Structure formats: C-alpha cells, structure tokens
Amino acid sequence: MKERNDMNMTVEVWIRNWQRTYRSYIKESTFATYSVAIENHILPYFGKRQIKDIRHDDNQEFILFLSQKRKKNGAGYLAFKTIKDIMALWLGILEKAEQKGYIRLGKRQYQYPVSGTDRAHGAGGNCLTLQEEYEIIKCLKKQKSLKSLGIALALATGMRIGEICALQWDCIDLSRGVVHVKQTLQRIYTKENGTGKSKVIVTAPKSFHSDRYIPLPEKYLLLLKKHQAEPDAYLLTGSKDKFIEPRTLREYYNRLMESNGTKYVTFHGLRHTFATRMVETGCDYKTISELLGHADINTTFRTYVHSDMDKKRQFVEKAGNIIEMG
Numbered sequence: 001m002k003e004r005n006d007m008n009m010t011v012e013v014w015i016r017n018w019q020r021t022y023r024s025y026i027k028e029s030t031f032a033t034y035s036v037a038i039e040n041h042i043l044p045y046f047g048k049r050q051i052k053d054i055r056h057d058d059n060q061e062f063i064l065f066l067s068q069k070r071k072k073n074g075a076g077y078l079a080f081k082t083i084k085d086i087m088a089l090w091l092g093i094l095e096k097a098e099q100k101g102y103i104r105l106g107k108r109q110y111q112y113p114v115s116g117t118d119r120a121h122g123a124g125g126n127c128l129t130l131q132e133e134y135e136i137i138k139c140l141k142k143q144k145s146l147k148s149l150g151i152a153l154a155l156a157t158g159m160r161i162g163e164i165c166a167l168q169w170d171c172i173d174l175s176r177g178v179v180h181v182k183q184t185l186q187r188i189y190t191k192e193n194g195t196g197k198s199k200v201i202v203t204a205p206k207s208f209h210s211d212r213y214i215p216l217p218e219k220y221l222l223l224l225k226k227h228q229a230e231p232d233a234y235l236l237t238g239s240k241d242k243f244i245e246p247r248t249l250r251e252y253y254n255r256l257m258e259s260n261g262t263k264y265v266t267f268h269g270l271r272h273t274f275a276t277r278m279v280e281t282g283c284d285y286k287t288i289s290e291l292l293g294h295a296d297i298n299t300t301f302r303t304y305v306h307s308d309m310d311k312k313r314q315f316v317e318k319a320g321n322i323i324e325m326g
Contacts, residue, residue: 009102011054012047018093019192029203032188037086039191041066042093051102054094060110063087067113083112126269127276132262139260146227147244147252150236153179154267157214158274158292161246161267162186166202168240170231177221178213181205181293187245200245210293275300 066083140148150164166185189198232240289300
C-alpha cells in the first residue's frame with residue numbers, strides 16, 4: 001500500500017523523480033527537449049496539482065490551453081506538432097505514474113484543434129513545385145558560399161539541416177558517389193528548476209534508420225570535388241575547428257530567399273520537396289523512406305509526399321477522358 005505522503009504527491013515532485021530515474025536512458029538532445037517542454041508548459045499548468053487527481057478531462061483542457069497559447073516571443077501560436085509532442089511526453093510521464101499505482105487515468109482518446117496554418121502546411125504548403133525549385137537552384141548557383149552548397153545538397157538528398165551542418169568530408173565518398181549520413185549537429189536547450197542553458201553537440205542521427213547512405217547526383221560530385229578539404233573538415237566551413245550550426249544556416253537561407261524574391265518554404269520544406277520529386281519520378285515509397293531515414297513508410301507517405309495542382313489536374317483529366325460525353 002502506498003504511503004499517505006506518496007498518494008498526495010504533486011505533479012512537480014513526480015516529474016522530478018521521473019527525470020532523475022529516466023535521464024540515463026534518454027538521448028541528451030531528447031532529454032533537453034523534454035526539459036524545456038516540462039518547464040515551459042507542463043509544470044506551469046499542472047505542477048501544483050496532486051498526481052492522483054489528474055483525469056482525462058484535465059488533459060483535454062490542457063490541449064485546448066496549449067492550442068490557444070502564444071509563443072514566448074509573441075510571434076504566433078504553438079504549432080499542432082508541438083502540442084502533440086508535449087502531450088506525448090506528458091502522457092508518457094502519467095503512464096509511469098499509473099504503473100506505480102499513483103493514478104488511474106482511464107481513457108486516452110483526445111481531440112486536437114488544428115489551425116489554418118497547420119492545414120495549409122499539411123496540404124503541401126511547405127513544398128516547392130518543380131519550377132519553384134529551379135528558381136532556387138538558379139539563385140544558389142550565383143552564390144560562392146559553402147552554405148549555398150549545403151542548401152543545394154538539402155534539395156538533392158533530403159538531408160535534415162542538422163545532418164548538413166554535421167557533414168564532414170570523411171562522410172563523402174566521391175569515388176562511389178555517396179554521402180554517409182552518420183551524425184547530426186544541433187544546439188540543445190535545457191531548462192531545469194527555472195534555469196536555462198544551451199550548448200552545441202554532435203551526435204548520432206535522429207534514429208537507427210537515419211544512419212544511411214544517399215547517392216549523389218553526378219553534377220554535385222563535380223561541384224564537391226572543387227571544394228574538397230581534409231577528411232575531418234566540415235563541409236560548410238572547410239575547417240575542422242569551425243562548424244556552422246543549424247540556426248545560422250537557417251538564417252542565411254531565409255535572407256537568401258527573401259533577397260531573391262523566391263517563394264518561401266522553410267528549410268525543412270526542402271526535405272518535403274526532395275520526397276515529392278522522388279514520387280514524381282516514379283520512385284517507390286520504400287526507397288524514399290530509406291533515403292529520408294524513416295523507420296516507417298507511413299511517415300514518409302503521410303508527412304513528406306505532396307503533389308502539386310498541375311499534377312493532380314493531369315490525373316483527373318486522364319481519368320475523365322475515359323468517359324465519352326454525348
């Protein structure tokens with residue numbers, strides 16, 4: 001039987017216990033992401049409540065609260081994915097409490113409001129058409145910066161921004177024409193007991209399946225040979241002692257797109273674009289999934305594959321031609 005003090009445990013006390021117990025089992029970058037969500041969202045809302053009193057309706061109200069909550073800098077609301085990620089963490093924490101007998105949560109089906117912005121992105125708003133991709137390539141060709149080469153590689157390979165920033169020359173095999181994605185670079189933010197700090201780390205990629213080999217187009221091999229440096233030098237700097245972190249590359253990309261007047265998609269939208277081009281060439285989904293480093297083909301299909309309106313019109317017209325109208 002649980003001690004009385006245990007049964008009156010607050011959410012904050014349980015979360016601190018959870019953090020101490022599971023920190024060693026979680027990647028440093030993942031734990032950092034968890035800690036920010038805990039300090040910025042979960043504890044301010046639930047912290048003083050007793051863990052045994054949390055119910056399904058409380059969690060549904062929390063989702064509504066998050067959907068109406070503005071970002072700290074006031075620039076817009078939390079994204080749908082951010083809310084889902086916060087809830088996945090919170091429900092995981094509650095599940096551990098349930099296993100210990102501190103809570104009986106009951107049903108776990110929740111509804112998530114989706115904003116108009118999220119709907120637009122889900123419909124392919126963060127993906128370039130073929131013509132728009134040509135415009136960006138033309139813009140990148142005018143630049144002499146290694147950062148522009150990194151952006152072009154993102155379009156050509158579907159690599160994530162952290163993977164591009166972590167890319168060193170020993171990962172690029174020009175004789176075989178492949179790039180080995182084996183690490184990612186990111187700045188992680190941790191926040192515990194109200195104190196925040198950050199640092200840059202280079203780690204293994206996002207998951208086991210993200211460690212992969214990607215073929216490089218012939219024209220990129222010729223370009224890369226012109227810039228080849230020492231094996232331990234970073235591609236984006238040509239130096240082994242200096243790297244460029246994702247936020248710096250993202251800011252460079254944003255400025256370049258704005259100055260060129262090119263249609264804006266996020267840097268991650270280049271990854272969406274790569275997947276969509278692969279589909280349009282007739283590539284099978286399993287191959288696309290492996291190129292993107294996904295463990296699940298459904299993730300590839302649901303999240304990254306979009307068709308533009310001209311392509312949809314072609315298929316609709318083709319289907320409509322089957323019927324001869326009198």
